[in-house]
Amino acid sequence: MKPLEPVGATRKVALGLAFFVLFVLGWSVATFGGFVSRTFLADPLTMLREGWTLFAQFGFAKDVGITIWRVLGGFVLAATLGVPLGIAMGAYKPVEAFFEPFVSFARYLPASAFIPLLILWAGIGEMQKVLVIFIGSFFQIVLMVAVTVGATRRDLVEAAYTLGASATGIVRRVLLPSAAPVIAETLRLVLGWAWTYVIVAELIGASSGIGHMITDSQALLNTGQIIFGIILIGIIGLVSDLGFKRANRALFRWSVA
Amino acid sequence: MSALAIGGVSRTFAGVRNGPPTNALLPTTLAVADNDFITILGPSGCGKSTLLRIVAGLDVPTSGDVQLDGHVVTGPGADRGMVFQSYTLFPWLTVIENIGFGLREKAMPPARAAEIAAHYIDKVGLRGFENHYPKMLSGGMQQRTAIARALANEPRILLLDEPFGALDNQTRSLMQELLLSIWESERKTVLFVTHDIEEAIFMANRVVVMTARPGRIKAELAVALPHPRHYTVKTSPEFSVLKAELTEQIRVEALKAVEPGI
Numbered sequence: 203m204k205p206l207e208p209v210g211a212t213r214k215v216a217l218g219l220a221f222f223v224l225f226v227l228g229w230s231v232a233t234f235g236g237f238v239s240r241t242f243l244a245d246p247l248t249m250l251r252e253g254w255t256l257f258a259q260f261g262f263a264k265d266v267g268i269t270i271w272r273v274l275g276g277f278v279l280a281a282t283l284g285v286p287l288g289i290a291m292g293a294y295k296p297v298e299a300f301f302e303p304f305v306s307f308a309r310y311l312p313a314s315a316f317i318p319l320l321i322l323w324a325g326i327g328e329m330q331k332v333l334v335i336f337i338g339s340f341f342q343i344v345l346m347v348a349v350t351v352g353a354t355r356r357d358l359v360e361a362a363y364t365l366g367a368s369a370t371g372i373v374r375r376v377l378l379p380s381a382a383p384v385i386a387e388t389l390r391l392v393l394g395w396a397w398t399y400v401i402v403a404e405l406i407g408a409s410s411g412i413g414h415m416i417t418d419s420q421a422l423l424n425t426g427q428i429i430f431g432i433i434l435i436g437i438i439g440l441v442s443d444l445g446f447k448r449a450n451r452a453l454f455r456w457s458v459a
Numbered sequence: 460m461s462a463l464a465i466g467g468v469s470r471t472f473a474g475v476r477n478g479p480p481t482n483a484l485l486p487t488t489l490a491v492a493d494n495d496f497i498t499i500l501g502p503s504g505c506g507k508s509t510l511l512r513i514v515a516g517l518d519v520p521t522s523g524d525v526q527l528d529g530h531v532v533t534g535p536g537a538d539r540g541m542v543f544q545s546y547t548l549f550p551w552l553t554v555i556e557n558i559g560f561g562l563r564e565k566a567m568p569p570a571r572a573a574e575i576a577a578h579y580i581d582k583v584g585l586r587g588f589e590n591h592y593p594k595m596l597s598g599g600m601q602q603r604t605a606i607a608r609a610l611a612n613e614p615r616i617l618l619l620d621e622p623f624g625a626l627d628n629q630t631r632s633l634m635q636e637l638l639l640s641i642w643e644s645e646r647k648t649v650l651f652v653t654h655d656i657e658e659a660i661f662m663a664n665r666v667v668v669m670t671a672r673p674g675r676i677k678a679e680l681a682v683a684l685p686h687p688r689h690y691t692v693k694t695s696p697e698f699s700v701l702k703a704e705l706t707e708q709i710r711v712e713a714l715k716a717v718e719p720g721i
Contacts, residue, residue, distance in 0.1 A: 360517050361547040361605075365561035365612055366537025375560070379551040456551045456592045 244426035249433070252426035262415065269400055269411040270438065272328065276335025277396045281389055284343030291344065292351025292381070293373050305344050313338030314402045326407040331400060338399040339392045346392075350384040351377050383454040390446040397439050461490040462648050463514065463616055467523030470509050482673035483509045486523055489667065489676065491616070494646040498653055498663035500705065502713040506674030507652045511620050514650065515541050527615060537561055540614030544621040546601045548593040554604050555580065555589040561612035579607035582641060599630040606638065616648040623658070635661055636690055643687050656705045660684075661693060666701075668708050671716035678708055 209217070226246055232238045233245035244252070256262035291298040291305075313334055324330040354377050362376045404413025412431050419427035470484040484506035491497055501507045512518040514525050516535035525532040527539065540561075548557050555576050562572035580586055583603040593601055602622055609617060619638075623631040639662055642649060653659050659666045660682055668678040682701060684692055692698055 357543060357545050357547045358549060360535070361541070361543060362549075362560070363517065363535035364515055364537075364539060364541035364618075365608065366564050367561075368564070371564050375564070376549070379549070382551075454551075456594065 240425075241423060242425060244424075244429055248426040249429045252424060253430035253434070256415070256427060256430065260415075265411050265415055266434065266438075269404065269413070272331040272403075272411065273335060273393075273396050273400045275328070276332040276400070277339055277393055279332065280336045280339035280343055280392070280396075284340045285347055285385060285389075288344045288347025288385075289351050289373075289378065289381070291348035292354075293377050298348060298352070301344070302348070305341050305348075309341040309345055311337070311341075313399050317403060317406050321407050326409070331403045331408070331411075334403040335396045335399045339396050342392055342395070343388065346388045347381070347385055350388065351381045354380045383450065383457045386446070386450045386453065390443060390450070393442060393446065394439060397435060401435065462493045462495075462528060463491040463650070464526040465489040465491075465510070465514065465523070466526065468510065468513055468520040468525060469522045470506065470513065470518065471521045484513075485673045485675040487674070487676055488523075491648060491650060493648055496642055496649045496651065496662060496664045497667060498651045498659040498665075499667045499669060500653060500656065500659040500709065501669030501674060502671050502709060502716045503654055504672050504716060505669045505712070506672060507654075507669050508620050510674070511541075511618050511650065511652050514616075515539050515618050517541075537565070537612050538615040539618055540609030540612050540616075541618045541620065542602070542605045542609050542622040544624045546593065546598065546605070546625075548596075548601055548604055548608070550593050553590045553592055554585060554596070557593070557604055558608045558611050560608060565612075575611050576607075579611045582610070583607045583637065597630075598626050599634060602626065602634060603637065606641075610641070610645075610647070614647075616650060619649065619651045621653055622651075624653075624655075631655075631658070632690060638662070639688060656702055656709060657693060660698060660701050660705065661688065661690075666705065668705065669712075671712040677712070680705065 229243075230246055233240070233243055240248075287301070291301055316337055317330075317334055320330045320333050324333060358380060359372055359376055362372055367375065400411070401413040401416070404411040405417050408414040412435060416428050416431045419425075419431070466488055467486040468484065468488075469482075469486045472481040472483055474480045487510060489497075499507045499510065509518060513520050514532065516532050516539065532539075548554075549560065552560065555573075558576040558579055559572045562575060563569075567575075577589075580589055583606060585600065585603055585607070588596065588600065593604070596604065606622070622638075623634045626634060635658060641647075642662075651659075651662055653662075663682050666680045666682060667676055668680065669675065670677045680701065684695075684697060
């Protein structure tokens with residue numbers, strides 16, 4: 203192995219899969235070998251069987267659908283409000299001076315700590331879940347987008363000015379396209395965090411969703427179902443992440459090609 | 460008639476951490492006539508780029524002003540096209556889109572803009588690379604695109620800030636010939652900043668020599684070599700005489716810049 207030397211495409215996939223295989227192998231040895239009590243950790247086969255039961259008998263598909271809907275709802279809301287505000291802050295320094303201190307402060311308010319308050323305000327309905335995700339994602343998006351836009355190469359801005367660009371031309375034709383790929387990456391990252399917030403919100407006060415199933419299973423000591431829920435979240439996250447990556451690569455060919 | 464009039468322009472930068480302010484440029488006066496090709500030659504750090512940036516409107520003078528056709532320059536504009544030393548093509552636009560950037564900003568009909576862009580693609584010899592992204596181009600090709608981008612906007616004056624400074628010697632020579640041949644056919648007014656003596660003589664009608672920091676104009680030298688100029692002119696006796704004189708002038712300044720005590 204040499205530092206920074208690229209790895210071939212097939213080998214890359216094989217190596218990535220190999221770790222998953224090792225992981226499941228280690229898990230199997232621990233559980234089937236009797237090293238860990240069944241009460242605390244279900245083995246892989248039980249986990250799969252419990253997962254099947256969830257879908258076949260308890261209508262788990264509906265829970266999964268609801269959770270995905272909540273994540274997307276909160277995330278899309280945070281992105282549609284956060285991205286434009288972040289762009290305005292990055293482009294116009296007085297706007298940044300006005301919002302930045304508060305946003306930096308709000309960014310450290312833990313979204314999960316808002317859950318009891320949000321239950322008081324919005325009940326345990328959909329609005330409360332969406333708001334938890336919104337609070338968790340919005341301020342992060344705003345700040346990261348503002349930094350990205352503010353870091354646009356100055357020489358490109360100057361070149362655009364000497365080509366006769368107006369202030370709006372600079373924002374629309376230099377700042378935006380230059381920041382777009384990084385903004386897309388930011389959104390991909392934040393979507394991952396949104397998944398954490400939704401489960402936390404569902405663990406605390408919900409009558410449906412993957413997180414709710416996990417709390418129910420805890421009461422029944424069904425570790426198989428809990429693990430199945432956790433792994434399912436991981437898989438959905440991985441799939442959405444891959445989709446995001448694909449889309450970014452297709453949209454911003456100039457930055458990777 | 461002089462197109463561009465630089466009148467007593469100076470620039471002082473505020474000191475770092477309450478230190479003394481830096482005098483980058485002492486009051487400088489220079490008139491650039493229509494269709495003239497002037498090179499500004501000076502050691503690095505002599506304020507020649509600062510002067511060019513002030514003409515472009517990217518920096519403001521501490522005193523004096525710059526007038527283009529009698530109008531005082533207050534900010535950057537399409538009438539002063541600029542080519543930078545660093546690669547400043549927009550990486551998200553293809554070669555042809557880069558060249559058309561200024562035309563689109565003027566809201567020119569796309570068909571007409573495409574026509575002009577194609578004309579300059581031919582002029583800088585980039586046919587076949589229209590749809591390439593800057594990343595896929597060599598440094599020389601990127602600078603050719605940058606020149607085409609500035610020219611397509613039909614600026615009143617073309618400003619070049621060591622545009623070939625980052626290129627290897629061979630590419631640099633070819634680029635000089637290319638730019639000179641474009642000037643010979645279009646007779647644009649050009650202000651060209653460089654620290655390369657040969658480049659300054661080969662390109663110019665007039666070489667303006669600047670002193671080490673704080674910069675001011677030290678001497679002016681007319682270059683009477685006939686046009687069209689061929690690269691072989693660089694080995695002619697007339698060229699050598701000019702080169703010897705400028706080498707002497709610049710050497711003194713370079714020494715001053717290295718050893719401020721002399």
